[in-house]
Amino acid sequence: MNTPTDVLRPPWKELSRQREAATFALWVFLASELLFFGGLLLLYAAYRLANPEVFITAGRETDLWYGTANTAVLLTSSFTMAVAAGAAEADMRRLTIWCLGATVVFGLMFLVFKGFEYAEDIRKHLVPGESFALKEPAAQIFFALYWIMTAVHAIHLSIGVGLIGRLAIFGALRRVHLRENPQVEVTALYWHLVDVIWIILYPLIYLMGRS
Amino acid sequence: MRAQISAIWRKNGLAWLALLSLLGLTFGAAHLPLGIFNVVVGLAIASIKVTLVVVIFMGLGSSPSIIRLAAAAGVFWLAILFVLTLTDVLAGRQFQSAHSQTMGLEQSLDRNR
Numbered sequence: 001m002n003t004p005t006d007v008l009r010p011p012w013k014e015l016s017r018q019r020e021a022a023t024f025a026l027w028v029f030l031a032s033e034l035l036f037f038g039g040l041l042l043l044y045a046a047y048r049l050a051n052p053e054v055f056i057t058a059g060r061e062t063d064l065w066y067g068t069a070n071t072a073v074l075l076t077s078s079f080t081m082a083v084a085a086g087a088a089e090a091d092m093r094r095l096t097i098w099c100l101g102a103t104v105v106f107g108l109m110f111l112v113f114k115g116f117e118y119a120e121d122i123r124k125h126l127v128p129g130e131s132f133a134l135k136e137p138a139a140q141i142f143f144a145l146y147w148i149m150t151a152v153h154a155i156h157l158s159i160g161v162g163l164i165g166r167l168a169i170f171g172a173l174r175r176v177h178l179r180e181n182p183q184v185e186v187t188a189l190y191w192h193l194v195d196v197i198w199i200i201l202y203p204l205i206y207l208m209g210r211s
Numbered sequence: 212m213r214a215q216i217s218a219i220w221r222k223n224g225l226a227w228l229a230l231l232s233l234l235g236l237t238f239g240a241a242h243l244p245l246g247i248f249n250v251v252v253g254l255a256i257a258s259i260k261v262t263l264v265v266v267i268f269m270g271l272g273s274s275p276s277i278i279r280l281a282a283a284a285g286v287f288w289l290a291i292l293f294v295l296t297l298t299d300v301l302a303g304r305q306f307q308s309a310h311s312q313t314m315g316l317e318q319s320l321d322r323n324r
Contacts, residue, residue, distance in 0.1 A: 020275065020277075023274075023278060024277055024278055024281060027278050027281035027282055028281050030281075030282070030285065031281055031282065031284055031285025031288075032285070034285040034286070034289055035285065035288055035289060035292065038289045038292055038293070039292070042292060042293055042296055042297075045293070045297065046296065046297070049297070049300055068234070068238055071234055072231060072234060075227065075230045075231060075234065075260075076227065076231075078227075078230075078264060078268050079223055079224070079226070079227035079230075079268070081268070082223040082226075082267070082268040083219055083220065083223050086219035086222075086223065087216075087219060090212075090215045090216070090219065092212075092215075092216065095216070188268075188269075189269055192264055192265075192268050192269045195264055195268075196261050196264055196265065199257050199260045199261050199264065200257055200261065202237075202257065203237060203241070203250070203253030203254060203256070203257050204253075204254075207237065207238070207241035207249070207253045208241075208249070208250070210241045210242050210249075211241065211242055211243055211244040211245065211249060
């Protein structure tokens with residue numbers, strides 16, 4: 001199989017080396033992202049250990065159905081992204097483009113659900129401040145963390161939607177060669193990290209105090 | 212080609228089904244009155260889901276060792292961050308006499324000021 005030369009960039013002479021370098025660099029970036037979200041999770045852990053009961057009471061106010069539906073949507077988007085990456089490697093252009101498109105649709109669906117959820121949270125006065133709905137001070141800490149963590153996650157997700165959308169459109173217009181292109185693999189890895197972060201957030205935000 | 216297509220769908224499809232089943236499981240388990248174990252079960256199932264995504268979707272299972280090392284480094288530093296920050300909580304659980312049971316993290320932070 002000859003390598004498509006138009007995705008090869010200097011200083012690499014072989015595509016396999018370029019791919020390895022790109023994947024390695026992205027994993028280093030993902031490790032730093034893990035520590036970035038890790039800081040927020042640590043803050044959550046410390047405050048939760050200090051206020052175990054209040055965190056459970058506050059967690060009960062989140063919307064379990066939006067949270068669960070969004071988890072299912074994001075898991076499915078990771079599935080279509082994984083198929084897209086596999087298809088790009090096996091030179092199946094159509095399947096790659098369709099799966100990239102499906103991933104974008106699922107990503108947008110997540111953002112729409114999140115928007116409805118945020119609107120409901122605002123209606124229920126769950127934004128920390130003067131008119132906050134719960135009387136315990138630590139409940140405001142829980143919701144401050146809720147807003148920061150989910151918003152930062154949503155920003156990451158929006159960047160992912162942009163990157164995948166770009167690949168899908170440029171791939172369909174044949175402006176980008178999808179076959180064996182390191183960009184597809186790197187974008188897929190980033191998207192899966194966004195999914196991983198959500199998987200960790202889900203039990204910490206939505207599953208508390210439901211029994 | 213056909214075999215290749217079905218291999219891609221089968222591998223990722225099975226992982227997807229497993230992930231959705233685990234989501235159902237964690238959703239159900241959250242409704243059982245397990246006390247402190249609710250959060251333990253929730254986090255345990257989350258880590259199984261993360262492992263499935265990382266090993267199968269992200270292909271870490273078949274990656275070169277330099278990439279596994281990069282991933283492991285992230286987890287390693289995260290573990291140091293958590294263990295060192297929460298040392299007094301972990302120690303409090305170990306030595307109940309030194310730390311009274313009711314003392315929360317905030318109070319122990321206050322005492323150090």
